Amino acid sequence: MSSKRAETLFAQYQHDIHVRTDRLFSGLMALQWIAGIVFAVWVSPLAWYGAYSRTHIHVWAAVFLGGAICLFPAALGVLRPGRPSTRYTIAVGQMLVGALLIHLTGGRLETHFHVFGSLAFLAFYRDWRVLIPATIVVALDHMLRGIFWPQSVYGVLVASHWRWVEHAAWVVFEDIFLIVSCRRSLAEMKNTADRTAALEQEIQTRHQAEQALAGLVDQLRIAQRQAESATRAKSDFLASMSHELRTPLNAIILYSELLQEEDADAPRGQTIRALQRITSSGKHLLELINGVLDLSKIEAGKMTLSLDHFDISGMIRQVVDTVGPLVHQHQNTLSLSCPDHIGTMYADSMKTGQILLNLLGNAAKFTRNGTIALEVAYEGSGPFAAVLFTVSDTGIGMTPEQVSKIFEPFTQADVRTPRKYGGTGLGLTIASRYAKLMGGSLSVESRPGAGSRFTLRLPAEVIETVEEKVVVKIA
Amino acid sequence: MPTLLIVEDHEASRDALARRLERRGYTILVAVDGNQAVSIGRSAKPDLILMDLGLPGIDGWDATAHLKMDAETRHIPIIVLSAHAMPNDRHQALAAGGDDFDSKPVVFDRLLEKIDTLLTRDGSRA
Numbered sequence: 001m002s003s004k005r006a007e008t009l010f011a012q013y014q015h016d017i018h019v020r021t022d023r024l025f026s027g028l029m030a031l032q033w034i035a036g037i038v039f040a041v042w043v044s045p046l047a048w049y050g051a052y053s054r055t056h057i058h059v060w061a062a063v064f065l066g067g068a069i070c071l072f073p074a075a076l077g078v079l080r081p082g083r084p085s086t087r088y089t090i091a092v093g094q095m096l097v098g099a100l101l102i103h104l105t106g107g108r109l110e111t112h113f114h115v116f117g118s119l120a121f122l123a124f125y126r127d128w129r130v131l132i133p134a135t136i137v138v139a140l141d142h143m144l145r146g147i148f149w150p151q152s153v154y155g156v157l158v159a160s161h162w163r164w165v166e167h168a169a170w171v172v173f174e175d176i177f178l179i180v181s182c183r184r185s186l187a188e189m190k191n192t193a194d195r196t197a198a199l200e201q202e203i204q205t206r207h208q209a210e211q212a213l214a215g216l217v218d219q220l221r222i223a224q225r226q227a228e229s230a231t232r233a234k235s236d237f238l239a240s241m242s243h244e245l246r247t248p249l250n251a252i253i254l255y256s257e258l259l260q261e262e263d264a265d266a267p268r269g270q271t272i273r274a275l276q277r278i279t280s281s282g283k284h285l286l287e288l289i290n291g292v293l294d295l296s297k298i299e300a301g302k303m304t305l306s307l308d309h310f311d312i313s314g315m316i317r318q319v320v321d322t323v324g325p326l327v328h329q330h331q332n333t334l335s336l337s338c339p340d341h342i343g344t345m346y347a348d349s350m351k352t353g354q355i356l357l358n359l360l361g362n363a364a365k366f367t368r369n370g371t372i373a374l375e376v377a378y379e380g381s382g383p384f385a386a387v388l389f390t391v392s393d394t395g396i397g398m399t400p401e402q403v404s405k406i407f408e409p410f411t412q413a414d415v416r417t418p419r420k421y422g423g424t425g426l427g428l429t430i431a432s433r434y435a436k437l438m439g440g441s442l443s444v445e446s447r448p449g450a451g452s453r454f455t456l457r458l459p460a461e462v463i464e465t466v467e468e469k470v471v472v473k474i475a
Numbered sequence: 476m477p478t479l480l481i482v483e484d485h486e487a488s489r490d491a492l493a494r495r496l497e498r499r500g501y502t503i504l505v506a507v508d509g510n511q512a513v514s515i516g517r518s519a520k521p522d523l524i525l526m527d528l529g530l531p532g533i534d535g536w537d538a539t540a541h542l543k544m545d546a547e548t549r550h551i552p553i554i555v556l557s558a559h560a561m562p563n564d565r566h567q568a569l570a571a572g573g574d575d576f577d578s579k580p581v582v583f584d585r586l587l588e589k590i591d592t593l594l595t596r597d598g599s600r601a
């Protein structure tokens with residue numbers, strides 16, 4: 001498979017070789033002209049007629065005949081290199097130089113080797129066609145001079161009329177090898193051109209692929225910058241919103257608490273209920289704001305863990321102490337099952353405590369005259385060891401539909417009236433995000449009327465995942 | 476009883492906080508912007524300052540920095556009270572020279588504890 005590019009390359013290689021060889025021959029022919037003159041002067045400078053002598057005819061032949069056959073092709077090689085006519089002319093000229101040399105030496109046999117050398121030189125063109133005129137010139141020269149002037153070719157006065165055929169045969173003999181060599185050389189050149197073209201094609205394809213890739217990378221960078229600026233805008237918005245909400249809320253809470261305090265000094269009876277509601281609404285609103293901020297921080301990947309080794313039973317004690325009053329509010333009993341000397345774990349103790357407080361608080365909220373149980377157990381060992389916290393209650397339980405949405409934000413409000421059970425609707429969402437942030441999980445089993453059972457599974461050795469961003473759908 | 480300076484541009488917040496603290500027996504001074512905060516701080520030398528951050532004129536950060544750079548007022552403890560509740564706001568408030576930080580809405584009992592802690596610390600040092 002030879003492409004157009006390969007053909008162009010091949011033609012160019014050939015042209016380069018032709019030009020180079022033309023130039024080589026230009027120099028070579030000029031050199032041969034001079035060498036011929038030197039040779040003629042050295043071998044037979046003078047022709048003697050008795051006591052008289054004059055310059056030998058061979059010297060003039062070397063100068064003028066040699067000049068004619070050498071300089072014209074040499075000039076073509078300089079002025080019109082690379083053309084077929086130039087190299088055919090050079091081939092003819094080069095063979096005529098051989099003929100002249102043979103003549104000037106008086107048919108000395110050794111000078112016939114010039115013919116073979118010239119043919120080999122002509123093969124430099126890697127164009128077997130130039131051997132044809134060269135061969136014809138040699139054959140014609142030997143034939144004509146062999147018949148009419150054998151002395152000038154063979155150095156003898158009488159020679160067989162067919163001796164030129166033998167000479168021509170040797171030339172053709174060499175031609176065969178040179179032609180084969182030229183053709184092989186061309187085949188290799190063709191091969192090189194094909195491979196070069198293929199390589200160029202590959203480089204170009206790769207270059208295009210690289211450019212396409214660079215384009216994609218640029219697009220990604222732009223998209224990333226856009227995403228980052230969108231995130232920043234969202235963060236800024238949340239920060240401003242938080243500020244705007246907090247300011248009036250501050251006044252509401254302070255005033256309502258103030259009025260409650262003043263009312264305690266000089267009772268006004270009915271207003272106290274209203275004020276308590278303002279206060280609790282204000283506090284609820286504050287919890288909501290804090291919850292939304294926490295969730296947005298988790299979403300933005302900005303919620304960091306503060307990991308530490310801590311005593312599990314110590315943490316459990318604190319949680320139980322805190323949640324105690326809430327549990328007993330609805331005449332529930334709390335049963336704690338935690339092995340003695342359960343040991344330590346490496347996690348965020350604040351967040352772990354917060355999850356458990358949320359689970360126990362929920363259990364207390366939805367259970368009347370029942371039992372709330374917290375079980376703690378180690379599971380497995382080695383790097384995959386986990387700590388299991390199970391919070392179960394005998395409360396109202398949930399339908400499968402409620403269970404399926406329980407970790408989504410604000411779902412409680414849809415299924416249960418907040419007036420009765422309170423809460424922000426964000427607690428379990430945040431709890432499950434915290435569990436995931438620590439590489440653990442929070443799961444639930446529940447049936448209506450049969451209570452609920454939440455299982456928090458945390459690695460005993462939490463590994464901080466810096467890169468991972470937990471995506472939460474807030475809205 | 477100690478004198479407290481409340482720096483707050485939101486009138487309702489300022490009034491409610493002042494009245495509640497007065498009920499606890501504190502003498503209350505108020506400033507409505509950063510310039511007033513600095514001048515009252517210098518002239519009246521309160522025992523403690525509650526500083527809002529987002530204020531007209533020079534803001535709470537600058538006012539805090541001014542008061543903390545002045546040899547006359549440097550010793551006065553400042554609690555930064557801000558509705559900016561992002562983690563960074565706390566760092567910035569403390570970096571400006573505040574002695575403590577609390578976010579708004581004020582959790583009144585917690586604020587009383589902080590005031591008490593700083594006044595005791597300050598008193599024991601003097």
